Amino acid sequence: MDALAKLDEEETEVESWDVRIERDWEAIEYAPVEGYRGSKEFMLRVCKASGLALEFAEEELFEDPDVVLVAVQNSFGDAFKWASKDLHRNRSFMLDCVAVSAEVLKKVSNKCRNDDDAKTKSYKGVFYCYRRGGKDGLPFKTGPCHPTDGAQCESCSRVLDDPDNCPLPQDREFITAALKRNWQALKHADKELQGEKDIVLAAVQAGGLALQYASDAMKADREVALAAVSQNWRVFKTLSKQLRSDAEIAIAACKQDWHVIKQVTKELRTHQELMDIAVRQGWEAFPLMVPEMRRKRSLAMEAVRQSWRAYEHTSADLRADQELALCAVR
Incomplete structure (x- = not known):
């Protein structure tokens, strides 16, 4: 009878911890080691609720790539700080972590x-x-x-x-593979790699904003800049004046968003193809054009087709155009 009572008591205690942790994962801090904080299976379940639970696991689990990866995936990468140094050399594990957050590379031992x-x-x-x-x-x-x-x-x-x-930030092969998972890996790559054109091109083709992490020489490279704005037009405003005066680069950016014409140089404000693309992207580009371009009938017609409000910004001579006026009324 005493044995049965003891067994019931143990089962109740185990169930109590399960229920408590399921209700609030932070209860794992006070759970027993055996069957809980020291159990790979149990910690995998808890880390799926919150990767920060890894902090309370037994240290031997800090060396387990399966447990640590689940924790990293469920903590926006924050749980990586508890990963053992040995895992810092595990390239497949690290690639999976970089896919979650490139910031893990900042914590890798050099x-x-x-x-x-x-x-x-x-x-x-x-x-x-x-x-x-x-x-x-x-x-x-x-x-x-x-x-x-x-x-x-x-x-x-x-x-x-x-x-x-x-160390991974200096490993060219690793960084190349990491950029395919997360372009922000360039941020924590070695300075030398941030200056290699093929590395930087791979990064900006995956995410144009990676240009901010490239070396100054790469930021001034026309091919790199063109690839970056083709992926993300917002990069355009960060380019040098010389690159912003490049029609091909401006057009590549403008094909994504007309707001680019706000940042183009004076020379490009009269570029017909660029303005054509801008007004097709949005009639709101029309009022921002220089008077010379707002006198262009083709640009005015395209803008008015999209919104009658563009008619207010046409030149005086175009307002006498009957077809344009009818288009605005319609």
Whole structure:
């Protein structure tokens, strides 16, 4: 009888925790380790409710890519901060995380080990172990392995010979794959990669706003700028005056939204093709045109066909045009 009572009590306790956590996932903080915070199956369920629950899991689950990925997917990437450092080198796992939020790359360790098994850290894309000498006990001839007080030692100079040893923001192959999942990965890519044209082109073709994370040289590149505005017209206003005076770039942007004509240079305000495209995108572009273009009958007719209000902005000589007036009345 005592055994049955004890069994009932245990079942009631288990059910109580299940119900409590189902009602409020934060209750996992106080749940027992066994069967709850230490259970992969249970933590997967809780992390689907909120990835932030990962904080209260047993540390061994911080190394489980399945649990951590579910947590990342259900926390807008915030749960990545509890992922073990070993997972930072798991490229397939990291690609899945980047697809959720490129900000996870900001938290990735830039440390690794050289072939002397010394811990190294990347500084501006170059690795240093900060040692004064090697395993033989002798000091380095070039001074400490330090970015400002010495020079890179031979072991650190070979760090990137092993691609798997390379921190992800500096890994060209990884960043290329990451951009296919999330163009914002360019934001946390190494400075050198932000200046590589093929990398930047891949980013802006996926998301034009990625241009803001490119190097200055890439921002001034015509091909890159054209690809960026073709994907997102809002990039146009961030371009240099020289690029904003490029008719092809302006037209590519205007094909998406007429508001572009607000940012074009003075030279392009009389560009017939550009104004034709703008007014087809929206009659509201017509009042913003210079007087010379508002005297163009074809532009006025297109605007008036869309809205009679455009008639108010036509030139005096066009208001005498009977066909245009009839179009406005209709």
